[in-house]
Structure formats: C-alpha cells, structure tokens
Amino acid sequence: MGPLIPYDIIPFEWSSIIAIIIGLCFGFILEASGFSSSRKLAGVFYGYDFAVFKVFFTAAIVSLIGLLYMDYLGHIDISMLYIHPTYLWGAIIGGAIMGIGFIAGGFCPGTSLSAVAIGKIDAIINVLGIMVGVFIFSELYPLFEPIYNGYFYGNITLEDSLGINPYWFVFILTIVAIIMFAVTDMIRKRVKKVFY
Amino acid sequence: MVNRKLVKFLSLRYKILAFIFIVLAGGLVLLPKHEKQEGISPEKLLANTINPERYISTDALAEKMINQDPSLLLIDVRNESDYKKYTLTNAINIPLKNILDEESEPYLNQDAYDVILFSNDHFHADQAWILCTRLGYKNLHVLNGGINSWYNTIINPKMPTEDMAHTEFELYAFRKAASMYFGVAYPEKVKKATVIKPVTKPSITAAPKKVIVKKKKKKLPIEGGC
Amino acid sequence: MKNKTQNRHIYWNPYFGGFLLGILIIFTFYITGRGLGASGAMKSSVVTIVDDVSHEHAEKSAYYSKFISGDKSPMNNWIVFETLGVLIGAFISGSISGRIGWRVQHSPKITRRRRLIFAFGGGILFGIGAQIARGCTSGAALSGMAVLSTGGFITMLAIFGTAYLFAYFFRKNWI
Numbered sequence: 232m233g234p235l236i237p238y239d240i241i242p243f244e245w246s247s248i249i250a251i252i253i254g255l256c257f258g259f260i261l262e263a264s265g266f267s268s269s270r271k272l273a274g275v276f277y278g279y280d281f282a283v284f285k286v287f288f289t290a291a292i293v294s295l296i297g298l299l300y301m302d303y304l305g306h307i308d309i310s311m312l313y314i315h316p317t318y319l320w321g322a323i324i325g326g327a328i329m330g331i332g333f334i335a336g337g338f339c340p341g342t343s344l345s346a347v348a349i350g351k352i353d354a355i356i357n358v359l360g361i362m363v364g365v366f367i368f369s370e371l372y373p374l375f376e377p378i379y380n381g382y383f384y385g386n387i388t389l390e391d392s393l394g395i396n397p398y399w400f401v402f403i404l405t406i407v408a409i410i411m412f413a414v415t416d417m418i419r420k421r422v423k424k425v426f427y
Numbered sequence: 428m429v430n431r432k433l434v435k436f437l438s439l440r441y442k443i444l445a446f447i448f449i450v451l452a453g454g455l456v457l458l459p460k461h462e463k464q465e466g467i468s469p470e471k472l473l474a475n476t477i478n479p480e481r482y483i484s485t486d487a488l489a490e491k492m493i494n495q496d497p498s499l500l501l502i503d504v505r506n507e508s509d510y511k512k513y514t515l516t517n518a519i520n521i522p523l524k525n526i527l528d529e530e531s532e533p534y535l536n537q538d539a540y541d542v543i544l545f546s547n548d549h550f551h552a553d554q555a556w557i558l559c560t561r562l563g564y565k566n567l568h569v570l571n572g573g574i575n576s577w578y579n580t581i582i583n584p585k586m587p588t589e590d591m592a593h594t595e596f597e598l599y600a601f602r603k604a605a606s607m608y609f610g611v612a613y614p615e616k617v618k619k620a621t622v623i624k625p626v627t628k629p630s631i632t633a634a635p636k637k638v639i640v641k642k643k644k645k646k647l648p649i650e651g652g653c
Numbered sequence: 654m655k656n657k658t659q660n661r662h663i664y665w666n667p668y669f670g671g672f673l674l675g676i677l678i679i680f681t682f683y684i685t686g687r688g689l690g691a692s693g694a695m696k697s698s699v700v701t702i703v704d705d706v707s708h709e710h711a712e713k714s715a716y717y718s719k720f721i722s723g724d725k726s727p728m729n730n731w732i733v734f735e736t737l738g739v740l741i742g743a744f745i746s747g748s749i750s751g752r753i754g755w756r757v758q759h760s761p762k763i764t765r766r767r768r769l770i771f772a773f774g775g776g777i778l779f780g781i782g783a784q785i786a787r788g789c790t791s792g793a794a795l796s797g798m799a800v801l802s803t804g805g806f807i808t809m810l811a812i813f814g815t816a817y818l819f820a821y822f823f824r825k826n827w828i
Binding site: 236237246254269270271286290295298314330335344346354367368369376378389397425 | 664665667668670671672673674675676677678679680681682683684685686687688689690691692694695696698699700703714715716717731732734735736737738739740741742743744745746747748750752753754755756757758759760768769771772773774775776777778779780781782783784785786787788789790791792793794795796797798799800801802803804805806807808809810811812813814815816817818819820823824826827828
Binding site: 296401402 | 445448449451453455458
C-alpha cells in the first residue's frame with residue numbers, strides 16, 4: 232500500500248537518495264525528449280514542433296490512468312497524495328506571468344535545468360533569471376501577498392470543484408488528447424518547417 | 428515479406444496505441460464500483476469480536492484505578508444525563524451516538540492509553556467497541572457488566588457465606604477495601620449506619636486527561652512540488 | 654544532407670518520452686506521495702544565498718523566514734536533491750547522444766545578445782510567476798494534473814493559454 236514514505240514503509244532517511252534517483256530519471260527523460268532545446272520547446276507555440284504538447288499530455292494521461300488504477304486496486308491511497316492547493320487568482324496570475332516568461336525565455340525551470348546540464352549558455356542565464364525573479368518576489372512579498380495567500384480553496388481536486396466523476400473525466404481527457412495529437416500532426420504538416 | 432508486414436504494422440502503431448489508451452481509460456469508467464473498505468476486514472472484525480479478551484472485570488478495573496494506573500482512560504458511552512448523575516472517577520463522556528464524531532476520535536484512536544468503555548450494562552459499550560474496532564482503533568476494552576456490575580461488586584459487594592472458598596473471602600476483602608477507596612462508608616468501620624449510596628467524586632465533569640492526539644501520518648510538504 | 658546536419662539531434666519519440674514521464678510520476682507518487690518539481694530548488698538556493706549574505710534581512714522578511722528553520726539548511730530539502738538528480742540525468746542523456754557543448758541556441762534572425770537578454774527576462778518572469786502560483790510547469794501543472802488538482806489544471810491552462818496569446822509578439826525570436 233503506497234505511498235511508501237508517508238506510510239513509513241520506506242524510512243524517511245531514504246528520501247534524499249530516492250529524490251536523486253527520481254531526479255536522475257526526470258532529467259534523463261527531459262533531455263532525451265528534447266526539452267533541453269528552447270527552440271524545440273517554443274515550437275509548440277508556432278506549430279513547427281509539438282513535442283512539448285505530446286510529452287506533457289501523454290505523461291498526464293499515463294499518470295492519471297495509472298494512479299486511478301492503482302487506487303482502484305488498492306496499491307496506493309490516493310487521499311494520501313499531495314494535492315497541489317488551489318489559490319484561484321494566484322494560479323491564474325502566476326500562470327499568466329509564467330506563460331509570458333515561457334515564450335520570452337523559451338524554458339521552464341525543469342527544462343532549463345536539463346539544458347544547463349548539457350552546457351546551454353542561454354539556459355544558464357535563464358536559471359539566473361529565475362533566481363533573480365524569486366529574489367524580486369521575495370523582496371516585494373508584501374505587495375504580492377494578497378494574491379499569494381488569497382482566494383484559497385483548499386487542496387481540492389476537480390471532483391470537489393466541478394462535481395465530476397474522475398473516471399469519466401479521465402476518459403474524456405484521453406479522447407480529447409488523442410484527437411489533439413492527431414490535429415497537431417495535421418497542423419505541423421502545414422506549417423513551414425523550421426530547422427534548429 | 429516479414430519486413431513488409433512489419434512496416435504495415437508500424438504505420439498503424441499510433442492508432443493501436445491510441446486504441447489501447449482509450450480502452451484503458453474506458454475500463455476505468457466501466458469498472459464495477461465498490462465502496463472502499465475503511466478499517467479492518469469483516470473476518471478480522473469477527474475474530475476480534477469472538478475473542479473475549481476485550482472484557483475487563485470490575486475487580487481488575489478497580490485495582491487499576493486504586494493503583495492510579497496512568498495509562499487508564501475511562502469513557503462513558505451513556506447519554507449525558509446519566510453521565511451527570513453518576514459515573515466512574517475521572518471518566519469522560521462520549522455518548523454512543525457521538526462515537527464517530529470528529530471530536531471523539533482523538534480519545535478513541537490513540538495508542539497511549541488503555542481505553543475502557545462502559546455503559547449501564549456492557550451492551551452499549553460493546554456496540555461502541557465494535558464500531559471503533561471496525562475502524563481499526565486499538566487498545567479498546569469493555570467493562571464487563573458495566574456500571575450495574577460495578578455497583579454490585581465494588582460499591583456494594585455481597586458478603587460470602589461460610590461455606591464458600593477461601594478465595595471468595597479474599598475477593599470480598601479486596602472489594603470492600605476498594606469500595607472504601609471509592610468513598611463508601613461501612614457501618615462496622617464508622618459505627619454508624621449509613622445508607623450505602625454511590626458517591627460521585629467532584630472531579631468528574633472535566634476531562635481529566637490530556638489526551639495526546641495520535642499524529643496523523645500524513646505530512647504535507649510546506650510547499651508543493653515546485 | 655544539409656537538413657541532416659542541422660537536425661542532427663536524435664530525440665526520443667515524444668509519446669515514448671511522455672509515457673516514461675508518466676510512469677515516473679506514478680512511481681514518484683507511489684514512493685513519496687508527492688510530485689516532481691524544479692523551481693523549488695532555485696527558491697532554496699535564493700533563500701540560502703540571502704541568508705548567507707544577510708541573516709538579519711532573511712529573518713525579517715516575511716517570505717524568506719518561512720523557509721529558514723533553525724539548524725536545518727534550506728538546501729537540505731527533497732526538491733534540491735531531486736534537482737541535483739535532474740542535472741546528472743540530463744548530463745548522462747546529453748553525453749550519450751553527444752549534445753554537450755557550450756553554446757547559445759537562437760534563431761538565425763536574432764543576435765546572440767538578444768537571445769540572452771530575452772532568456773534572462775523570461776527567467777525573471779518565470780521566477781515571479783512560479784512563486785505566485787506555488788509551482789512551475791512540472792510542480793504545479795504536471796504533478797497537479799496527475800492527481801486532478803484544480804489548481805494544477807488552472808495553472809496549466811494559464812501558462813499555455815498566455816503563452817499562445819503572446820506567441821505572436823515574440824515570433825521573431827523563434828521562427
């Protein structure tokens with residue numbers, strides 16, 4: 232019955248080692264999928280490369296289906312998992328700022344780290360920028376605090392907020408994603424190829 | 428030939444993968460729904476129920492109370508008016524109807540104390556015991572016979588007759604001593620006939636023990652993944 | 654032939670990468686009960702640097718003080734170890750495919766300098782945004798989506814939605 236560390240099946244002291252192993256796999260997958268290339272990442276917004284979209288949604292669907300099956304079969308207690316808290320306007324405004332940052336800088340933190348590892352100078356600059364951004368946020372924290380702490384809805388899931396059955400939601404999401412994959416392939420054929 | 432077949436198969440691979448995904452996701456929708464079993468399985472519950480170990484006799488309880496056993500936690504599952512009239516020393520009141528409430532949980536679901544449930548007889552206490560055991564709570568006991576038995580054995584013990592075994596006399600001596608401890612006056616001691624009546628100690632209403640709430644194992648990280 | 658030399662990066666099939674990433678997320682949740690993350694490590698580094706430069710300032714600030722707890726260094730954190738793993742893992746993958754080297758990747762239409770300035774500016778925005786939303790694309794959006802968190806879905810929609818809206822203004826940088 233998982234999750235293993237919160238249930239003390241694996242002692243807490245192991246978590247650092249497990250963290251490194253998980254990070255290692257994460258970094259390997261990101262780099263091998265081409266996420267260390269900012270132009271490949273940006274391709275999703277101009278229609279010449281949909282790798283980000285495909286990787287992201289395939290991962291989301293696989294993990295959703297997998298976790299729900301594991302929960303159903305009793306291997307994992309889904310109520311013990313950390314659910315990202317919902318701060319409505321924090322998520323929207325923060326997400327919007329990140330969106331602009333994404334298209335301007337071409338990286339998000341995870342991908343820029345994997346690009347730093349293979350020596351991309353723009354990624355190193357991007358990581359420095361992210362750190363400066365965190366610094367600015369922390370210094371101006373009183374200014375951001377109403378958004379940061381406001382509109383808190385708790386650690387809710389879509390089931391709580393929309394009243395939707397998670398199984399049906401995942402089923403519909405899967406179909407939508409597969410249709411989107413097909414559509415993106417069609418778009419990609421029409422868009423002028425960009426070599427990078 | 429094989430090669431051509433392989434090429435043909437590979438051209439379909441995305442469709443096959445998409446199909447597998449839809450089947451898997453559809454499987455989730457079509458799976459028979461079952462209520463998640465909370466707590467222990469019925470078989471285990473039955474084994475626990477048959478086992479008479481949960482009963483504690485009034486004598487054993489009296490001894491524990493006289494020795495001021497620090498691990499003792501008495502819970503009165505009768506309703507509040509009965510509790511106010513009479514209860515055992517230092518007992519706290521959780522009426523049976525509130526046994527599953529959130530406020531009751533820290534008292535019942537813990538591993539620091541031996542919880543002893545009691546009611547007038549042991550019927551309601553037993554029901555409370557089954558409910559809590561079903562939820563997987565540990566260290567729960569039931570006072571055998573409940574308050575009635577407590578009254579008959581400890582507060583007002585029967586004098587053994589001459590032909591009874593020696594142990595009965597010892598037991599009677601103990602019970603008498605215990606009843607004095609719980610505040611019953613005896614005529615031969617005080618040379619004055621008094622009506623034997625259960626005495627309530629003053630400190631019953633306040634929950635006497637600070638119960639350490641069993642730490643929930645769920646530990647949320649302060650900050651999420653990122 | 655020219656295309657071949659330019660497009661020499663042999664990356665995994667995106668579905669394969671996505672599948673493995675999904676399995677990794679399940680594995681992470683199964684072991685630790687939480688998702689992946691990345692920007693948390695940068696926050697920890699910033700907190701550590703500020704704490705080293707001026708301990709008083711960090712103590713006084715409402716935000717830093719949340720992450721400074723007595724004897725425990727903010728770097729002694731799950732997410733920091735995970736990030737070290739990301740660096741090692743990406744380096745291994747890069748060295749297997751021969752992608753390692755100091756270079757700046759940019760569209761031929763813009764200068765190297767412009768690319769670096771934009772990378773820096775984008776980083777600043779991402780840093781601020783990730784703090785407001787309490788997570789970046791991996792921590793909030795990807796791991797949040799895996800457990801159907803409402804906040805995760807909103808963050809994901811906000812990131813990709815705004816990026817599409819603003820893509821037009823930055824097109825010269827990429828195409």
